[in-house]
Amino acid sequence: MKVVDPHIHLWDLKTHQYPWLANPGVSFVGDARALKHDYLLDDLLKDTGDIELLKCVHVEANHDPKDPVEETRWLQSVADAPGSRAMPNGIVAAVDLSADNAAEVLEGHAAFANTRGVRQILNVHHDKLYDYVGRHFMRETLWRENFKRLRQYRMSFDMQLYPSQMEEAAALAKAHHDTQLIVNHAGMFVDRNSVAGYRAWRDGMRALAQCPNVAVKISGLAMFDHQWTVESLRPYVLETIDTFGVGRAMFASNFPVDRQFGSYGDLWRAYAAIVSAASEAEKDALFVRNAERLYRI
Template identity: 80%
Template structure:
């Protein structure tokens, strides 16, 4: 089975700092204490087993915010040493677009050959258990001003948010129709224990999908379903594909975070089982082609 994994994280705790791993704890996404160890390219490829990983997209791993460019520099050095494979083949870097130095950081990230996009986590939730940032960045004038600079550097935006924020994100996407947005983790449906929660996710995803410049990654589902099975993942996978269409959806592992709840091979086999009756062309798009196109790898 060949895949292009469009969402992975690497970290080296010996040489770099990741504040969230200084004193990790337990949250709704799992026990981060089990992640406090180096996770390098060879570790991921060793875990892949029978899954043939053709290309990798690295998404910023909450590196030290005092020097986010150092993460990109390190990842590019790994890719340069990796020879013909050049992994990670695409880098989605971190920038706080609300910060005064955001323009300089965007320019610095863009100077590296494998940089393809930016992610700034936007998740805001009324329940403190789920809240990441406590600020509505998309409503801040300076954040929006700096967001407009992504197009200058030909950078996409990895969109990590909750359903309650999707309408605002769709408005942002319409205002920046020449920037590609890629929704992370199938829209992070955390309010799944109520009819209103399901409706908010479903309608929010449809609102995002109405924007032709928004794609979606089917990833991170295990963060919200720690005892997942093929059948428990199936409705979220199929609803997401149906909403965005096969041409704008892609599978990803979110490793090593989702490693807390299953193996790399089991996850990809689950995706394959869910879309087993899709055509060869549809499988090519979901497992490889869309990720290659969106991240230009």
Template identity: 75%
Template sequence: MQVVDPHIHLWDLSTHHYPWLANPQTSFVGDARELKHDYLIRDLLRDAGSVAVLKVVHVDANHDPADPVEETRWLQGIADEEGRGMPDGIVAGADLSADNAPQVLEAHAAFANTRGIRQILNVHDDPLYDYVGRHYMHEPQWRRHVALLKRYGLSFDLQLYPSQMNDAAALAREHPDTQFIVNHAGMFVDRASPTGYRAWREGMRALAACPNVAVKISGLAMFDHDWTIESFRPYVLETIDTFGCERAMFASNFPVDRLFGSYTAIWNAYARIVADASESEKDALFVRNAERIYRI
């Protein structure tokens, strides 16, 4: 199986600071203490086993917020030095609410492999699921700085919950020339009721109605620690049905999802679920869409 993996994380604890790994905790996504070790390209390729990883996109690993550009500098150095060009694309971290956001975006954009920005937006009434405690999409300065993405040709990775999807769809409509990519199939966390499912389904449809929004099918194991192919199946198929094979792409979320399954097991699960798709559709979902959307 050949794949382009558009959502991986790397970290080197001996040279860089990641606050969440300095004092790792257990949360709904698993036990971060098990992730407190270096994870580099060679580790990813070892984990890949029989899966042929053609290209990867690195998404910010919650590096030191005091120096987000250092992570991009480090990653570009890895791509330049190791010969394979990995990570082929870099989705950098930036706080778009900060006064210095324009300077940070300009600095990120100066690196050859930078393709986009992610700022985690997840807000939830339940403290267990709340990441950031503030609604960035409601803040005027944050919204003004989103407009700068177009200037630098940068996409924006949307990590959010279904309750935030209507706001995100409005944001995408305001910036039709900016590519937005929904992370982790919309992070459907409220699974205990029909209301929660409806919020996810309708929110995803609102986002998919914007032609400049795509989606990564990834991170499913964070919400389904004892997953099976059949437990993944409805979320995978609903997401593909909503966005179409031309705007959906599979991704691993490694090494985070490594807590709940091997690299080969997760990719083989995706393959089993879409086994009846056409060859061109499978090529789009596993390779071509990630290359096109992240321009790698």
């Protein structure tokens, strides 16, 4: 089975700082203490097993916020090393668009050949268990002004948010129709125990899908379903594909975070089982071509 994986993370604890791994704890996404070890390209390639990884995209791993460009510098050196097969082929770098130095950071990231976009986690939730950032960045003037700079560098924006934020995100996408937005983790449907929660996810995803410049990664589902099965993932996968269409959806692993809940091969084979009735062209789009096109790799 051949895949392009558009959402992986690497880290080297010997040489770099990752504050979230300095004193890791347990949260709704699992036990971060199990992740407090180096996870390098060789480790990823070992995890792939019988899955043929053609290319991959690294998404920022919450590196030291004092020097986000250093993570990109390191990742480019990994990609440039002999035997790396140019992996990670694409880099989604970290930036705080609310910071005064955002323009400088974007310019720093843009200097590296494999940089394709940036991510800033946006998740806000009324329940502290699920809240990541505690502020509504998309409503802030400086953040929105710096968001405009992405066009200058041909950078996409990986958007990690909750359903309650999707209406605002759709408005942002419409205001910046020439910037590619990519929703992470199928929209992080976290409020699963109510009809209202499902409707918020469904309607929010539909609002985002109305924007031609928004795509979605089907990934991270295990963060909300630690005992997942093919059948438990199926409705979220199919609803996401139905909403965005085969042309704007792509599968991704979220490794090594989702490694806590299953092997790399089991995850990809589960995706394959769910879309087994799709055409070969549709499967090729979902597993390979969309990621290549959207991340220009």
